Amino acid sequence: MILSFNDVGYTYHTKDGETNAIEHMSFGIERGQFASLIGPSGCGKTTILSLTAGLLKPSSGEIRRENAEFGYMLQRDALFPWRTVEANIFLPLEVKNRNTPEMRENALRLAEKYGLKDFLKKKPNELSGGMRQRVALIRTLAAQPDILLLDEPFSALDYQTRLKVCDDVQAIIKSEKKTAILVTHDMSEAIALSDKVIVLSSRPATVVAEHIIDFGDNTPKSRRECPEFSQTFEVLRSELGL
Amino acid sequence: MKNANYSKEHLLYLRKNRRYKIIINVVRVGLLACILGIWELLAHYKVIDSFITSSPSRVVKTLQDLYANGTLFKHVGITLMETMVGFVIAVVLGYTIAVLLYMSDAAHKVFEPYIVVLNALPKIALGPLIIIWMGTGYPAIIFMTVIVAIIVCIMNTLTGFLSVDKTMLTLMQAMGAKKHVILFKLIIPASVPSLINTLKVAVGLAWIGSVMGEYVSSRAGLGYLIVYGGQVFKLDLVMTSTFILCILAGGMYGIIALIEKKLTK
Known part of the structure; x- marks a missing residue:
């Protein structure tokens, strides 16, 4: 495990009170894995990335990471x-x-x-x-x-560019053999790109389900063409309560 | 490559563009010529009293006289020096203060009300104090120039710093950048356009400051000539000095526009 969350909780403090962003969150990611975190918008996905990178400290629980260096890729290219x-x-x-x-x-x-x-x-x-x-x-x-943290890096692109960049990014990350954690609210993007999809609940976020995805030949394009794609999509949809 | 491959429509488009530019320039110059011409004619035919309103030809004559008795460059030089020195001090000091306030959120919060009040205060109210504290020489006038220009320098620069793209800021923080690294790698280069705007505003304020300073107390300079000319009813002198100020202020603005072109290329 290059990264593991063990019963992690995180609480935001603001003038108006405190918000439980994350509660009892546990998951693990293997070296070289491409993992996606999907959840309803505003469920604290970005908080999870910040916790992962050590920009925030968990309020409870423990985050274990192997001696790993993080790289961030954001919504806009900046x-x-x-x-x-x-x-x-x-x-x-x-x-x-x-x-x-x-x-x-x-x-x-x-x-x-x-x-x-x-x-x-x-x-x-x-x-x-x-x-x-x-x-x-x-x-x-x-x-x-060692680990790339991708914070909805495709959401600012138009649909066609998005498909292309998606394939592009996945191919580069795979060929450089990097571990990647993608947060997104786009189910088809998560299925097409990842080896593992972690489904989150709405705030306070916790893990609802985990799926290992291994159909197709590991390119987003072949994934989208597989019959399993739409099945997985339906499963995720019901898990997200949509 | 240029010109050779352009289509006929594109050439037509370019020509149209060029013609539009020429028309704008001709009208600009023409407007000035018209105003000066009407002014001169009205004065010439005594429709207006040129003792009170002066006239372009009398301005030219006054310029020649000032040049002949050797005081033209003295007055211009002094005001120019006061303005430039005050401008540079205001910009450099203002920028430095803005950097310090940016680096410390607490300092920013503490000084904010002071800056707001100082900004709203009509600086000429400080005139008597400045004379008593600093005498009646250049230092007093330069000081006046600095206080007129510096507050806006601080506020504009700080606003520029604070309006740097938040995503870029997050990116730097995610890379683990320290605050001074963020300042030098992101904030300062990203706020160059706002710096140029600050310079443009500050140059105008520096002229206000130096001329105002000369109104309050001085023995030479264009502001002095205007006050003196007003007191002894030599309105030719007032008009001439104003005319020179126009040219100098325009020139300084032009220099900053050139710097802008260079920096934002």
Whole structure:
């Protein structure tokens, strides 16, 4: 287990009172697994990611993680418009004080491998939405994280771009053999991308069910074409109470 | 590559664009020429009393006189120096204060009401105090310039800092960036457009500050010439000084516009 939640709870404190965001949450994720957390919107998915990354401390219970480095990918690409694509990719290296020639070379190798070679000197606003999201992924990978935390990274894209970027991101993460945790409220996205789907209840969030998904040949496209796809979709739907 | 492959429609579009630009410029210059022309004619035919309203030709004559007796550049130089020095101090100090307030949320909260009150206060009310504290020389006028411009510098800069994209902020925090790293890698570069806007506002305020300072107390400068000209009813001098101020203020604004072009390219 690269990451495990054991009976984790988290409570938000604000001026107006306290909110139980998460209660009795337990799940585990294996190294190399692509896991999705799905749940109704506002159920505290982002809180779970923040807990995972250690940005928040759990109010109760325990989170165990192997010595693992995290990389975040957010809803919007958040590329810095004043930096070139290349400089954007180097950003995590600068921030984490690992701006060594080897790390930069590695980042550039990734960028070239995944088709950004011709865009390195361009500014982000010269790129399409899908391309920008790819840059954001390479930026996340540049610091060589063990676990990628994906916070609805496709939700800002239009449907067609979304399908494409979805496949793209999954393929890159698989070929780099990274562990990934995706939070989403899109059931078909979760089924198409992940090895494991964890279904959450509405607030306070807790685990409703877990599914191992292994049909198709592990590409989102083949998954969507499998007859099991719509069955799993129906199961998730009833579990989410939709 | 350029021009060669453009379609006929595109060339037509470009020509239309260019023509529109030319028309705008011609009308701009024409409007000024019209105003000056009517002013001159009305004064010439004594429809208006040029002793009170002056006239373009008298402004030109006054300019020549000032140039001939060697005081033109003295007055222009002094006001320009006061404005520039005050402007630079206000911007640099204002930016620094804004950075400090950004770095400490508590400091921001503590100083906010003070800044709001100082912003609303008509700075000329401090005129007598400034004279008593700092005398009647340049330091007093530069001080006036700084206090007129600095509050807006602080407020605008801080607003620029605080309105940086929240997703980018989250990204930096998720990477484990410390606050000073966030400041240098994200906040400062992201707020360059707001800095330019601040400069544009500050340059105007610096002119207000320096001329106001010269009104309160001075022995030279364009503000001094305006006050003096008003007191002895030499309205040619008042108009001429105002005219020079227009050109200088426009010039300084132009320089900032050039900096903007360079920075945001």
